Amino acid sequence: MTILNNKLTKFIWHILPDPLRYYINLKLRCDRSIPPGWVGFGDLRRLTPLGTNFGHDRGKPIDRFYIENFLASNSSDIKGRVLEFANDTYTQTYGKDKVTNSDVLNLTKEENPATTIVADISSAPHIPSNQFDCIICTQTLQYIYDVNEAISTLYRILKPGGVLLVTVPAISQLDILYPDQFFWKFSSASAGLLFGEYFPDDKVEICRYGNILTAIGFLQGLALHELTEKELNYQDDIYELIITIKATKNL
Numbered sequence: 303m304t305i306l307n308n309k310l311t312k313f314i315w316h317i318l319p320d321p322l323r324y325y326i327n328l329k330l331r332c333d334r335s336i337p338p339g340w341v342g343f344g345d346l347r348r349l350t351p352l353g354t355n356f357g358h359d360r361g362k363p364i365d366r367f368y369i370e371n372f373l374a375s376n377s378s379d380i381k382g383r384v385l386e387f388a389n390d391t392y393t394q395t396y397g398k399d400k401v402t403n404s405d406v407l408n409l410t411k412e413e414n415p416a417t418t419i420v421a422d423i424s425s426a427p428h429i430p431s432n433q434f435d436c437i438i439c440t441q442t443l444q445y446i447y448d449v450n451e452a453i454s455t456l457y458r459i460l461k462p463g464g465v466l467l468v469t470v471p472a473i474s475q476l477d478i479l480y481p482d483q484f485f486w487k488f489s490s491a492s493a494g495l496l497f498g499e500y501f502p503d504d505k506v507e508i509c510r511y512g513n514i515l516t517a518i519g520f521l522q523g524l525a526l527h528e529l530t531e532k533e534l535n536y537q538d539d540i541y542e543l544i545i546t547i548k549a550t551k552n553l
Contacts, residue, residue: 346522353523354478361525367534368511368544369440369469376548379465382435387442389414397436405434423455424448431458440469444486445477449496457500457551466549468497472510472542473517493545501549512543 345352357363373380373396381400386393390404397404407419421429424446437456446452456466470488477484488496490510497506513536519529520543526534 346518351475351521351523354475355523356475357520357523357525360523361527364516364520364524364526364529364534365441365471365474365544367526368546372469372509372546373438373440373467376465376467379467379548380436380438383433383461384436384438385419385434385459386438387440389416392438392440422446424451426455426459429455429459432461433459435461435464437464437466439466441471443468443470444474444488445480445483447485449486450499453496453500457549460551462551462553464551466501466547466551468547468549470545470547472545473512473520475521475523488545490542490545493547497547497549502552505550505552507548509546510539510542510544511537511546512541513538514541517541517543 353359356365370392373392377396378400380393380397381402383403383405384390384393384397384401385405385407387407390406393401393404405418406414406416407421407423408414408417409420409422411417411420419429423429425448437460439456443449443452456468460466470486470493472488472490474487490508494506494508497508513533515533515536516529
């Protein structure tokens with residue numbers, strides 16, 4: 303910024319409120335060319351995040367915006383016999399009266415008394431094949447080391463014509479409760495290859511969501527309500543925060 307070329311103007315620049323500084327930058331069309339040393343970090347100039355629980359301690363996590371919009375846009379596929387991991391919250395929210403049978407899968411019954419299937423899907427031969435019209439698997443595959451076998455199981459237990467709805471993290475902190483069990487972060491490219499090993503290419507839909515602001519906000523532990531809908535909806539393909547996969551099994 304050529305007009306800010308001495309110590310006084312630099313001092314004034316840093317004491318300006320953030321909205322005014324942003325407005326000046328916007329007017330001067332130099333948002334992407336702020337000289338080194340002029341960037342105002344504000345509350346983000348810190349070595350520890352604002353929260354370490356994905357935003358839960360401040361409200362609803364930012365990634366839920368993309369996850370829930372994905373499920374809402376595919377709610378017509380959440381029907382018949384539906385399997386969901388951990389609990390059946392999304393099954394009931396988006397499937398409603400289209401669901402005839404709701405199953406919940408966990409590693410142990412103790413994790414949720416409503417569990418109907420106890421299994422590790424990377425090795426689950428006891429789950430019969432061709433059982434489910436829809437499987438909802440959100441933010442789960444990162445905790446499974448043998449992710450290929452997990453996807454193989456998901457494919458096997460789907461009915462022909464059944465739909466698998468998956469979300470996985472791309473940019474994320476580790477889970478503070480299970481840091482040694484958080485094995486993977488994905489990209490749209492890796493997700494396409496992984497699911498393409500089991501589902502036909504024309505039956506796999508991969509989408510990516512996020513931008514630099516949502517990525518920073520999520521890593522800092524900000525909550526959904528602290529960003530605007532316009533900020534959340536802006537898409538920058540090189541900052542993938544969440545990857546969604548919709549895969550359909552051939553009839």
